[in-house]
Amino acid sequence: MHKILLMGPQGSGKGTQAQLLSEKLGIPTFAMGQLLRDEIASGSALGKKAAEFMNRGDLVTDEMAIQVLKKRLGRPDTAYGYILDGYPRNEGQYREFSFETPTHVLVIDIPREESLKRISGRLTCSTCGAIYAVKDGSKLGDECACGGKLTQRDDETPASVSRRLAIYENETKPIIETYERKGFVRRVDGMGSVGEIHKRIVDALS
Structure with missing residues (x-):
């Protein structure tokens, strides 16, 4: 059984x-961000409330997040474990998540400047959610392989990313430190190729 929390700053390659x-x-x-976006797309009352927060680049309330997460954890495919990307993010969510005990908390570490560069320079397909990098030649309005248009999410502008990183420093890092004191945390260097980082993660689990 693997109940893995995958944590790290925005742009660290968690997804x-x-x-x-x-x-x-x-x-x-599953990533909390994607679960929330799915809830928003559903048009539910909860989704509409979440949209107001996310469009400002802010985190949703703990109550909203846990409602969405519990719904996902209740599905049969989690019977033998799961990988949860980017949750819990603050003390309130940590308390709400006390009904689950992770087997591992993997933290991908990258410098703040790298987070800003990676996130501010990426575009997202408005239809399927695929991510493209500006450095690879992608531009706003380009067409995705699925036919959708590439856009920059409101919470991925440089100003929004800076706010999100400040929240990570002030609210999420203390949670990681709490898990660290309990012996769950394995830290992984997030700089390098995708394959190199994957190997470090697999090694950290062994």
Whole structure:
């Protein structure tokens, strides 16, 4: 049984690494951000409230997050474990999440400047959510492979990213330190190729 929390600052590659680890271990991965965006897309009352926060680049309330998360954890495919990307993010969410005990808390570390560079320079498909990098030649309005248009999310502008990183420093890092004191944390250097980082993560689990 693997109940893995994958943590790290914005732009640390959590989503990419979570998918690779999911394929290797045969357990589902889900990011709180994507769960919330799915809830927003559903048009539910909860989704509409969440949209107000996320469009400002702010975090949703703990109550909203835990409602969405519990719904996902209740699905049958989590019976043998899961990889949870980017949760809990603050003390309130940590308390709400006390009904679960992780087997591992993996933290991908990258410098703040690298976070800003990576996130501010990425575009997202408005249809399928695929991520493209400006440094690779992608531009606003380009067409995704699925036919959707590439946009920059409101919470991925330089100003929004700076706010999100400040929240990570002030609210999420103390949670990581709490897990560290309990012996759950394994830290991984997030600089290097995708393959190199994946190997470090697999090694950290052994």
